[in-house]
Amino acid sequence: MILPSVLAEALQKPDRLAIAVSGGVDSLCLSAAAELARKDQNLTLCHAVSPAVPDAATGRVKAFAKGRGLVLEIVDAGEFADKRYRANPVDRCYFCKSNLYGTLTRLARHGTVAAGTNLDDLGDYRPGLRAAEEHGILHPFVQARMTKADVRALARSLGLGDIAELPASPCLASRVETGLRVEPAELAMIDAVETALRADLGEVTLRCRRLHAGLAIELDQDLMDGLDADRLAELTTRAREASRQHGGGDLAITLRPYRRGSAFLHA
Structure with a gap:
């Protein structure tokens, strides 16, 4: 070479x-x-x-x-x-x-x-x-x-x-919405959610965002388009279980298309 x-x-x-x-x-x-x-x-x-x-x-x-x-x-x-x-x-x-x-x-x-x-x-x-x-x-x-x-x-x-x-995967802190304090326990929860979903979906473009409003699970648009409502509900349940097991409690969880840097809020 x-x-x-x-x-x-x-x-x-x-x-x-x-x-x-x-x-x-x-x-x-x-x-x-x-x-x-x-x-x-x-x-x-x-x-x-x-x-x-x-x-x-x-x-x-x-x-x-x-x-x-x-x-x-x-x-x-x-x-x-x-x-x-x-x-x-x-x-x-x-x-x-x-x-x-x-x-x-x-x-x-x-x-x-x-x-x-x-x-x-x-x-x-x-x-x-x-x-x-x-x-x-x-x-x-x-x-x-x-x-x-x-x-x-x-x-x-x-x-x-x-x-x-390998899909791009910046550090876990990049999943935390600007202004929310970076806490090790929450980063562990984010990693656990992404790990659980990747065990199901494989090495796909995936983010678990910690937002002021809860958690947003972002998947590649083409992948989302190929999943029916039951499958999306199943993934949401899996994400909720992993979140709760790592201290996420009853955080609201939504699924949405992946958008690079969506947890970053400009001043």
Whole structure:
């Protein structure tokens, strides 16, 4: 496999490279590309665990690193000790990434930290990119002018299998409507609901949003269109059971089409 030249050069240039690995297709594809470009020389994968990170993502990262014999550092970025992050303002992601990248740059000890940002990410409101700039984070996919579709195509060519088809799944805190405090117990409930529904539906585009009005279960529009009323009621019941088992009580639950960033409320 030959990597795009700009991507290979970006990954080879640092003396030491640490990659922030969330468990999604972007960061895992970047890790596989770095392994190929650097021949496993001075390469470390870094994964932050917190209540906002689904257990499935952590398990995926651990399996990936172990299967390839790559060095993996598990860290606590410390964002839950940051009152600004917990308050969930419109720029919550900035405080999250500031804690993460600060932790990783200290861990890298003057090495370079890279993230799986792609060109499509630059067209969205992402306060975390400001934190990345402040900490000198490298974005190899952006340097190589690669979109999300390009990253998926590269992941397939690198033999990443099901990883290449993973639906986008940002951190669990992104499911909490702006202004609602980010609470670990509620993130665990959100993860439990999504896990229960994915056990039924598979790896589909799915979000459990914690809103001021209750919970909204969002499914891809095409998927919803193919489900009859009985099936939708069954999924709602399953979501309610998982919610109650994890402290959700009698929160109102609605099903609606997926809309990216729908829990984010602009000022």
